[in-house]
Amino acid sequence: MSRRLALLAAASVLWSPTLHAQPTGPDTQNLEQERAAAEQQLHQTFTNLKFEGFAPSPVVGPIYQANAGGRILYFAPKSGHLLFANVFDRNGVNLTALAQEEHARKGLAAIDPVKALAIGPIGAPTVIEFTDPDCPYCRALDRFWAAKAAEGKAVRRLIYFVSGIHPEAAAKAEHILCSPDPSAAFKAIYEGAEPKRLATCPVGKAKVAEDAELVKRIGVSGTPTVIVDGKILAGFQQAELQAFLDASAEAPPKTGP
Structure with missing residues (x-):
């Protein structure tokens, strides 16, 4: 499972800019195929969770991890979103918590x-x-x-x-x-x-x-x-x-x- 998919599954969006209009024609068909494939991958990866509804996210482009006062945040510069989220891998490991612990551990020397x-x-x-x-x-x-x-x-x-x-x-x-x-x-x-x-x-x-x-x-x-x-x-x-x-x-x- 991609990091972005894991993030979107667990994230809450703090700020959302105006969404772009959805394309029509062949692009619409391609987007629907991508959405269906992503939904299938989500269900196959997290088999112990039940999902209700699945739709495109307003977050676009790569997502970067940032640290603000010891708290891990995620930023998508292309769409301008800041996400307060917990990112889990396919094994249920909370990667956000691990990143925060690592940051704090480095500060223990102080x-x-x-x-x-x-x-x-x-x-x-x-x-x-x-x-x-x-x-x-x-x-x-x-x-x-x-x-x-x-x-x-x-x-x-x-x-x-x-x-x-x-x-x-x-x-x-x-x-x-x-x-x-x-x-x-x-x-x-x-x-x-x-x-x-x-x-x-x-x-x-x-x-x-x-x-x-x-x-x-x-x-x-x-x-x-x-x-x-x-x-x-x-x-x-x-x-x-x-x-x-x-x-x-x-x-x-x-x-x-």
């Missing part, structure tokens, strides 16, 4: 663990976490980690704040970083505390801005984003995190200095 807000015991399995104080799924993830810690499966979380999604996220992140006990302040905020006055300080403000630059450089576009063993997990993927904890528990203890 992460300096020393600059993270570290929560959790030293020596526990380590995860890197991009989080937002007002993100409900981030709060659910925090409850998950707390429950696992109660089971004796604590992790050490290297926290970086994403402050460009919710309007109060930056102020709450700065409050956490400026508090005498950042871990306790983090726990309180993520449990829903609403302090009457949020703490501020130059160091915390600078750290929030630094985290924002890191988020932009890596291309983190949603929260939570968790990195475990070099694998990037977008969203609260509980099954994946549980598998990581189980594997960590089964690993032999580290030796040496």
Whole structure:
């Protein structure tokens, strides 16, 4: 199956210019033959899907892949279309997700663990976490980690704040970083505390801005984003995190200095 066909099967068109009039005569017959052949190929390639209707797309010409802040987009310059889409191959592999993960993976070198807000015991399995104080799924993830810690499966979380999604996220992140006990302040905020006055300080403000630059450089576009063993997990993927904890528990203890 061609890349273009896979894209059109999964894409949604953001902007569509005026369509050209359909040709008539012999050209119409040729176009119908091409359409029928394409439809047949679609059904033969994706046998597990049921399609209702099949018609020419307004997208014309070659399609190019672009990256905008870590998000993969597709552009058809001939017809001027920008597509927000997930492209799948004939085996069901999400090629768009793979491209986004590869882009983020290249940015991992920019992460300096020393600059993270570290929560959790030293020596526990380590995860890197991009989080937002007002993100409900981030709060659910925090409850998950707390429950696992109660089971004796604590992790050490290297926290970086994403402050460009919710309007109060930056102020709450700065409050956490400026508090005498950042871990306790983090726990309180993520449990829903609403302090009457949020703490501020130059160091915390600078750290929030630094985290924002890191988020932009890596291309983190949603929260939570968790990195475990070099694998990037977008969203609260509980099954994946549980598998990581189980594997960590089964690993032999580290030796040496």
